[in-house]
Amino acid sequence: MNVPSQPPRFVLLDRDGVINTAVRNGYVLSPDAIEILPGAPEAIARLNAAGYRVAVASNQQCVGKGELSEAGLDAITQAVRDRVAAAGGAIEAFFYCRHLASDGCDCRKPKPGLLLQAQRAFGFDLAATYFVGDAYTDLETAANASCPAIFIRSGLDAARCDAGEPFPSPPAAVVADLAEAVDFILRDDTSPSP
Numbered sequence: 001m002n003v004p005s006q007p008p009r010f011v012l013l014d015r016d017g018v019i020n021t022a023v024r025n026g027y028v029l030s031p032d033a034i035e036i037l038p039g040a041p042e043a044i045a046r047l048n049a050a051g052y053r054v055a056v057a058s059n060q061q062c063v064g065k066g067e068l069s070e071a072g073l074d075a076i077t078q079a080v081r082d083r084v085a086a087a088g089g090a091i092e093a094f095f096y097c098r099h100l101a102s103d104g105c106d107c108r109k110p111k112p113g114l115l116l117q118a119q120r121a122f123g124f125d126l127a128a129t130y131f132v133g134d135a136y137t138d139l140e141t142a143a144n145a146s147c148p149a150i151f152i153r154s155g156l157d158a159a160r161c162d163a164g165e166p167f168p169s170p171p172a173a174v175v176a177d178l179a180e181a182v183d184f185i186l187r188d189d190t191s192p193s194p
Contacts (some may be wrong), residue, residue: 010124011047011185012115012147014134015058015094017134017155019080020046024156027062029071031079037154039179045089050189055122056080056094057114057131057141063065063098073098093121110140113145131180136160136168147182150174150181 016022021035028034046052062068068076077094084091095114097107107113121124131142134155142149152173153161161167161174173184 006129007124008122009052010118010122010129011052011054012129012160012176013044013056013120014052014131014133014135015056015080017157018132018152018174019056019084022134023158027067028076029062029068033076034076034079034083035078036083037177039177041084041087041089043089043178043182044091045086045087047185048089052185053092053122055092055118056091057108057109057118058096058129060096060098060153061100061108063096064100064103067077082131085172091097093118103167109190110133110144112139112141115141117143119145130172130181132178132187134158137164139167139171148172149185152177152181154178156169 013019016028018100019037019040020028021037023120047054060073063070063073073096081091091104095117097105097114099108101108115126115131126145126147129147130150131138131147132150136159139149139151149171152175154177174183175184
């Protein structure tokens with residue numbers, strides 16, 4: 001008897017401010033500039049061990065601005081992959097928007113294009129897939145893709161949260177960092193609803 005296959009379980013992550021330190025008013029422009037946030041690689045490894053696959057969705061308009069080449073972005077991506085692998089984890093894919101904010105593309109967050117690209121590539125259920133981000137635009141992105149969001153306070157928009165600025169869309173949880181986000185996901189290890 002054929003048992004219907006279940007869609008893969010994924011967690012989607014923003015990059016800057018979630019896995020590595022975000023640069024205020026700037027960009028990570030070389031592998032040497034990557035500062036991995038404490039506990040982030042281990043948190044991804046815990047997700048993998050629990051049967052979740054991980055993909056990254058990140059705006060990187062520094063490429064569109066000409067401040068970073070495609071080869072430079074690839075080198076940064078590989079540095080992140082290597083740091084995660086050293087902790088026993090893996091990131092399946094990185095989905096980047098390289099366009100300028102003024103380009104009006106469909107993939108720049110808060111539009112849902114990157115999350116939809118990831119969904120098409122891997123076939124997971126967006127309504128059962130958390131998107132973990134550190135920016136208010138990440139919460140908008142999740143809402144626009146009809147998936148639940150977790151807001152982490154390890155990035156640049158923590159100050160907005162601390163000041164009491166309302167979220168554009170309510171997250172499923174507000175946590176300190178990626179490790180706490182993973183704690184939440186593993187506690188809620190059923191299909192979340194948006």
